[in-house]
Amino acid sequence: MTSGADNTPPALRLRGITKRFGPLVANDDIDLDLNRGEILALLGENGAGKTTLMNILFGQYTADQGGIEVDGQPLPPGNPRAALAAGLGMVHQHFTLAENLTVLDNILLGTRSLWSAGLGRRAARARLAQLGADYGLSVDPDRRIRSLSVGERQRVEILKALWRDARILILDEPTAVLTPQESQALFATLRRAVAQGMSIIFISHKLNEVTAVSDRVAVLRHGRKVAEIATRDTDRHRLAALMVGAEIAAPDIAPHPSGPAILRLDRVSTETGHGTPLREATLDLCASQITGLAGVSGNGQAALAGLIGGSIRATSGRMTIEGAAPAAWSPRAALDAGVARIPEDRHATGTIADFSLTENAVLESHAAPPFSRRGILDHAAARAFTEGLIKAYDIRCPGPDARIRLLSGGNMQKLVLGRALAPDPRIVVANQPVRGLDIGAVGFVQRQLIAARDRGAAVLLISEDLDEIMALSDVIHVIAGGRISPPFPRGTMSAAEIGLWMAGHGFDHAA
Amino acid sequence: MSAIWDILITTSFWVAMIRIASPLIFATLGELICERAGVLNLGIEGIMVAGAFTGWFTVYLGGDLWLGVLVAMLTGMAFGVIHATLTVPFGLSQHVVGLGVTMLASASAYFTYRLALPQVTDPPRIVPFQPWPVPGLSEIPLIGPALFQQTPLTYLAYGAAILVALVLYRTPMGLAVRAAGENPQAVAAQGLSVTAVRMGAVIVGSGLMGIGGAFLTLSAFSSFFFEMVNGRGWICIALVVFGAWNAGKAVLGAILFAAFDALQIRLQQTPLGAQVPYQVFLMLPYVLSIAALVAMSRRASVPAALMTPFNRGER
Amino acid sequence: QSPIKVAGIYTVPVEQQWVSRLHLAAEAAKEQGMIEYTFAENTANTDYPRVMREYAEAGTQLIMGEIFGVEQEAREVAPDYPETAFLLGSSLPPDAGIANLSVFDNYIQDASFLSGIIAGAMTKSGKIGMVGGFPIPEVNRLMNAFMAGVRETRPDATFQISFIGSWFDPPKAKETAFAMIEAGADVMYAERFGVSDAAKEKGVLAIGNVIDTQKDYPDTVVASALWNFSPTLAAALEKVTAGTFAAEDYGIYSTMPKGGCSLAPLGTFEGKVPGEAMTLVAEREAAIKDGSFKVEVNDAEPKAS
Amino acid sequence: MRLEPIANPSAARRLGLPALAIAATAALGMILAAAAGADPLATLGLIVKGAAGSKLAALETLNRATPLIFTGLAVAVAFRARLWNIGAEAQLYAGALVTVLLGTGALPLPQPVLLPVLALAAMAAGALVLLGPVILKTRFGVDEVVTTLLLNFVMLLFVSMLLEGVLKDPMGMGWPKSAPLIPEARLPRIVTGLRLHWGFALALIAAVLIWLVQNRTTLGYRMRAVGLNAEAARFAGIPVNRVLIQTAILSGGLAALAGFSEVAGLKGNLTLDLSPGFGYTGIVVAMLAMLNPLGVVVAALFVAGIQTGADSMSRAAGVPTYLADLLLAAALLFMVLAMRLTRYRVRAG
C-alpha cells in the first residue's frame, strides 16, 4: 500500500479531538491519521463514539477540543461546506437523501451556487454515467429515491461523494443494511476507488469485513482510541477483544429435541403493497426449535414477518396456530396468540424515540394487568417491570425514565427483545435482530433467542447473514421471490447449496 | 343544469374567474414555496392584510402603483422574517407562530391605518390598476378576454407562476428548497445551510403573499378595508394541498376555486338563487374544495419534513 | 354648562356605513362643544357588556352603539348604572322596566322609497341589481322600501338580489355587482362598498344607501337615501341634560318628518332624471312629511323577482 | 446558530425569561401608545388595571378565559396525537347549535338533568364535526389541517343559514339570532350581578380530567404513542385509527363545550358572532401550554388577561382598539420564544 512518505503529510490528521455531550465524553482526546490510498477501519462497540468522531470530521458537530488537518491544511471546524470543499465525502449511517427527488437531483443538490441559473442536468447525466462506469456503480439517474432499494440508495450516496471528487471517503456502517451481494459489490467499488488514490475510513461491526477490506484498524472504546494496528498483524478474535475489552465467546448452541408444530403455513399468499408478497408459502414453526430463514432481503421476508406478526393479511392459503385458524388477524391478535415480534427497524417500528424506557417497555402490554386496570395505568408496575428488564438484559441506560432515543442501538434492541420475550411467548419472530449491533450485543441477543427456544418457543430467525443462520438454526428454509423452500435440517446443506436456493434455483427443480 | 351552461358560455364568467384567481395565485405560490421548504405558514392571512394595507397606503401617500406593489412585497417579507426566525432557527411551533403572525400583521395594519386616518368613515380611494388588454391576444374569443384583458397585476401573477415553477424545478435554489422540505439532513450533508434555505423560502413566499393582499387594494378595489382579505389566505393553504404541492397544479386549483366562486355568484342570480339560501352558494367553493381534496388525495406528495424543525446536532 | 360625556361602542369599525352615521353625528356634536366623545370600535359581542360597564363606571353619561347581537346581556348591564343613559340600536322595543335604556334603528325607509322612484325612472332595461351584506332587518327594510319605490315608476321592474355574507369585502361585492350588470341590470342598489365601483366601470348607474358617495362616483351615483343620526342624538342629549331620559323608542327620529333621513341632492344628476319622476318624488315626500303617506316597514328578507 | 438543550434549566432561567417576554411586550405597548399620542408610562398600569384591577376586571378575565380553556384543551388533546385540529371554531359552533336546538324548549327537563344532557349533546355534535375530517384522514389520507380549516367556514355559513331560517327567533324582530334558552338550560352565575358563570368551573374540571386522561389512562398513553410514532404504535398492537377517532371525539367534544358554555352561561342565545375566534386562539393557548392540560388553564388566563387588559387600556388611554390585538400577538410570540429559550441555549456554529 502506498502509505505516505515521511515528508508528505497524511491525507487526514485528527489531533486531540474531544467532544462532550453534557457529562458524557463521546470522544476523548483522539488522535488519528489516515494515509493516502489506504482503507482504515474504525471499530468500537455501540456508543463508543465512532459516528460522533466522523460527524466532527465532516463538520456536522464541532469538537470541544482538537484540530483536523486535510493534506496538511487545517480544516475549519463545524463547517460541512468546508469539509466538502477539502475533498471529504461522507456516507452517513442513516442515509441523507431526499426521497421525493431523483437520483440526479440528489447528487446535484448543493453542487452549484444557489444563485446560478440552471442545474446543468444534461451534462451531469453524462458525467454520472462515466462515474458509474468507472466505479461499477450503475443507477438510473431519473429514478426517484423513494423507489430505490437500500443498496441502490447507498450507491447514490457514494456517487454524491465521487461527484464532488472526494479524495477522502467516510462510510459509517455501510454494510449494516446491505445484502451480502451488495456488500461484495461495495467492496469492489471501494477497491477501485483506493486504486484511484482515494483514502477511506470504514466503520463496521462485522469483523470479517474489516479483516477482508481494511489496511489498518483503529479501535475506540468509551470514546478513547485504545488501539491502532495494521490489519495483517491481527485477527478477528483479537479485534473483538480490543473492542469489548475482554474475550468474546461465540454463543454455543446445544442440540435440543424439537416439539410439535405450533404455527403452520399452508400455501399462503399475501397481499401486495408491502414489498415482495409471499407466493404459496408453506412452513412449519415447531416448539423448541430455531427455524432460520435465509435469503436476500426484499424477497418476501417482510411479508412473512408481517403475516405472522399480524400486520399483513393472507389472500389465499391457510395459517393455523396450534391447529386453529385465527379468526381476525391483527398485531393485537398476534400478541394475544403468543407471538413475540422483534421488528426489522428498531428506530421506526420497534420503539417510540421520545417515550421513556418504561413507556416503551409496556408498549405491547399496557392495556392489561398489571400495567393497567379498567383503563387506568399503573406507573409503578410498569417501572418495576422495566427495572427488571434493565437488570436481566443488562441494558445500559441512565434509568427507566430516560428517553429511549438516548440509548445506543444495542441497548435499544435489548429492551425490544426483553419486551418481546417477557410474556414467555410460544412463537418468536426475530427479523434481522442483530443488525447494526456490536459483537458483544450480537452474542447477547443470540443467546436470548437460544434460551427462548430452550424454554419451548418456536423461533423464526430471519437474517441475511448466512453464517448466523447456519450457526443458530435447527432447521433452515430459504426464501426467494416470495417462495419458501422446503426445510433443511441442521447440517444437511452447505453454504454453497443454500446460496443456490437463495438465487432461486432450487425452486425450479423442486417444482 | 342549463343555467350553469348558460353561465359557462359567457365571456364575463371567464374574465371574472381569472380576476378572482389573481390574488389567490400570488398567495398560493407564496404558501407553496414555504411548504416546499418544510414550513407551514399560517401567517398568510395576516400577511395578506398587511400587504393590502401598505400597498394601498403607499399609493394613497402619493406613491406610484408599482411602488405600492413593491412596498406590499417588502411588508410581506418583513413579516416573513419574523415568521422564519421563530420557526426555523428557533424551531417554534409553526402553528402558533403562524397564527401569531397573522394576528400581529393584521393588528399592525389596522392600528397603523387608524393612527394615520383617524376620522374616516368613508375610506379614501386611490386610482387602482386599470385593465390593460394585450394587443392581439385579447381578441381571441373567450380565452383572450379572460386571460389578456386584465390589469397588469394579473399579468404579474402569470409571471410569478412561471418564475416559481422554473426556479423550483430548474435551478439549484429550487432544488435546495424542495430537498429542505423533504429531508433537511440531505441538504445539510451537501454543505448547504438548511436554516438559510428555509428562511429564504419563507421570506420570499411571504413577499408573494403581500403582493396577493395588495392585489385586493390596488387592482380588485381601490381602498383598504378592515377584514377585507376575508379568509382568502386560508383558502390558499387549502389550494396548496389541493395542488399536491406542485406549482402548476396549485395555480390551476386557484383558478378552479375562482371558477366556483364566479359560478356561485352568477348562480345566485338565476331562479335557483331565489329559492336556495345564499349561504349554500357561499359554501359551494369550500365544500367543493374538500370534495376535490378527497378525490385527489395522495399522501405521498406531502413534503416529508413539513412542520418538522431542523436543529443541527440533535436527532 | 359642561359638555356631556358620550361614548360609542361599535361592533364593527366605524367605516361600516350604519355605524359611520352614529359616529359622524357624535363627531359633529363634539365639534359644537355639546359633548365629549370617545368610542370603541370593532368590539366583539362577547366583550360588549364589559365595555358597557367600563364606560359606565368611568362616569360616561350617555353610551350609544348597537346591541343587535347582545340584546339580553346589554339589558342586564343597564340597570346597574342608573346614572348612565344607554341609547342603543336594537331590534326590540324599549323595556319600561329598564328606565335608562332607549332603542333606535335606521328607519329611513322613506328616503329609500324615494330613491327607488328615481331608480325606476332611470332604468332602461327594467332590471335592478341589489348587493347586500347580510339580510338583517336594517338592510331588508331599506331594500324593500326601495323596491316599492321602483315599482311606482316601473311596475314591471325585476330585481336581482345577493348577499355576500360580509360587511367588508368590497372586491366580492364588486364581483357580485359585475355579475348582475352582465345579466342586464343597469341600475345598482349599492348597499355595500364595491357596488358603485362595478357600476362605474361598466357605465351603469347606482343608487346610494345610508351614506352619500356621489363625490367619488359623479357619473354613477344618481341618488342616495341618507340617514342622519343627529336628530336621534340631539333628542337623547336633550333628555340627558334635562334628566328626563327614559325607556323610549327613538326610531321615529330617523324618519323623514323628523329630519332623520333624506334624499341626497341630485348633484351631478341634476336635470338628468325625468321630470315626472322628480315631481312624483316631491309629491310623495310632501305626503310622507305631512303623514298622509306611509312607507311600509318590511323587515323580511327581500326576494328576487 | 443552533440550539443546545439544557438538561436542568435554572430557576432564574425558567422565571426570568417569561418575565422578560412580558417586559418586552410592555415596552412595545409603551412605544406604540406613545406613537398614538398617549402617555406611555400610564399604559402599563392601565393594562394591569383592565385585566385584574377590580372585581369586574378580574371576573371578566376569568370569563374570557373560559371558552379558551375549552378550545385550548381541545387542541392540546388533538395535537398530542398529532391530529392537527384547526377546526375548534366549527366544533364550538356545533356545540352552540345543539345547545339552542335542545335548550329552547324542545326538552322540558329540570335544570339538573337538562344541563348535563345539553352538554353531552353538544359534545356529541362537536365530535361529529371533527370525525368527518378524521375519517377522511384515516380512509383517504386527506390532510386534516385543510379540511378542519375549511369546515370552519362551512359551519359558520351553515349556522348563518339556520339563524336566518328555521332557528330564527320569531320574537327577535328579524335579527338573525336564535330564540333564548329556557331558564332551566342556563348555567347559573357564580357571582350575582356579574356574568362569570359555572362554565368556568366546568372548564377547570375539564382541565383536571383531561390531565388525568393524558397521564393516568391507557387512552392518554395511546394518544401520545400515536402522536409520537404511529408506525411503532400500530406495530405494538395499538389500533391507531381507533385512537385517532377517540381523540377526535374528545377534542371535538371539548371544543363544543366552549360553545355550550358560551351559550348556556353567557349569551343565552346563539348569534353568528358567538365566538371572536376562540377556536383559533385555542391553538395559541394549547401551544403556550406546551399541550399540558393544566398549563392550558394558565395560558388561557394569560391570553385572556392580556386581551381584556390591553383592550381596556386602549380605551382608557384613547389609542386605537387594535393596539390590544397587536400586543396580544406580540406577547404570544415573545412568550413562546422565551419558553423555548428556557430549555435551549443558543450556540453559534
Ligand SMILES: Nc1ncnc2c1ncn2[C@@H]1O[C@H](COP(=O)(O)OP(=O)(O)OP(=O)(O)O)[C@@H](O)[C@H]1O
Ligand atoms: N447528539 C448527541 N447528543 C447527546 N449525546 C450524543 C449525541 N450523539 C452521540 N451522543 C453520545 O455519544 C456517544 C457516542 O455516540 P456515537 O454515535 O459516536 O456512537 P457510535 O460509536 O457511532 O455507535 P454505533 O456503533 O452504535 O453507531 C453515545 O453513547 C451517545 O450517548
Ligand SMILES: Nc1ncnc2c1ncn2[C@@H]1O[C@H](COP(=O)(O)OP(=O)(O)OP(=O)(O)O)[C@@H](O)[C@H]1O
Ligand atoms: N439526541 C441524542 N441524544 C443523545 N444521544 C444520542 C442522540 N442521538 C443519538 N445518540 C447516540 O448516538 C449513538 C448512535 O446513534 P444511532 O442512532 O446511530 O444508533 P446506533 O447505535 O448506531 O443504532 P443503529 O446502528 O441500530 O442505528 C447512540 O449510541 C445514541 O446513544
Ligand SMILES: [Mg+2]
Ligand atoms: Mg454510529
Ligand SMILES: [Mg+2]
Ligand atoms: Mg449503529
